[in-house]
Amino acid sequence: MRSRSGLIVALLLCLPLLAHAQRAGSVGGCDIRRGTLCTNANLNGADLTGVNLANSQFTRSDLSGANLSGATLNEANFSSTELTGTNFTGASMTRINLRAARLGQAKLVDADLRNAVLQNADLHQADLTGARLANADLTNARLDGAILNNADLQRANLRAAKLKGASLVGANLQGAILTRASLVDADLTGANLDQAIFLNAQTEGCTGCP
Template sequence: MLANCFRCSLLLVLFICFEALAQGARSIEGCNIRRGTFCVDMNLYGSDLQNENLANSQFTRSILSKANLTGANLNEANLSSTQLREANLNQASLVKTNARGARFNDAQLVKANLQGAILQNADLSGANLTGAMLTNADLTNAKLGNAILDNADIQRANMRATHLRGASLVNANLQGVNFTGADLTDADLSGANLDQTIFNMTRTSGCKNCP
């Protein structure tokens, strides 16, 4: 009888452990690292989240500065008002991610996929977005001063009132981008595709290859 109870208890423990492993769940500072996790107002500074599947997760107002999110899946995640200063998001996927008011200052987003991302009022000053995908992204009133967007695909993005002073967009695909009211002072658009690009009321003093 006791032996049978022991075996049942052992099997239950093993089953629970197996389920946790199957879900890939682990905890960092009380945040369960998995798809659809809820980690609002948490301090995850410098966390290693490389290649993690965090799609549909909520990190609103959390701190992810200097976190390693290389190759992470953040599709349709909520990063509004999240701190991502100097975070590594190289080759990360942020398709349709909500990052309103998020701070990506000096972050690495090389070849990141931000298609359809909402980046209204986000701060990407000094960020490296070389080769990033930003097609159909909403960057209204975002800050991209001195950011690097060389070879980025930014087709049909909304960049109304976006601050791009001193930014580098060399060889970027800017087809159909709306720069109405944007600040492109001292920006470099050398070799960029400007087909159907809108420059209404755009500040272009010192801008290379601006019309």
């Protein structure tokens, strides 16, 4: 009788894990696994917490409002993907391809985006507090109103990036390229600007700009 009770307790404890495995196994007809190919997929609002999608391809898919917190997305391809309001808190996203992706109001707090490709990406009002963006390519990215407080942007390419009203308080911009970037009304209070390049940058109303 005691062993039977123990089995029931064990099954009850495993139910949440089984439910998560089912969610992560197949969502919207897409096989959720490392290296998967899910172009033009609809995963709007999907719960993908902690999944491993490294080397996967989700080009032109819709993951708006999805939860990818703690996920592994290294070297994945999310170019031209809809990611508005998506949660990437603490996600590992090194060398990810987010070219022309739409990440407006996305949550990327403490995300690891080193060497990420974010050319022409839309990150307006996104929260990148504490994010690691060293060597990331943010050429012509839209970052209006984005929060980049304490973010690591060492040697990041922010050429022609739109940072109007963005907050970069305490950010590390050492060696970053901000040529022709718009920093109108941005806040760089306490930021590390050592060797950063501000050639032809628009700095009207910017706090902490050189």
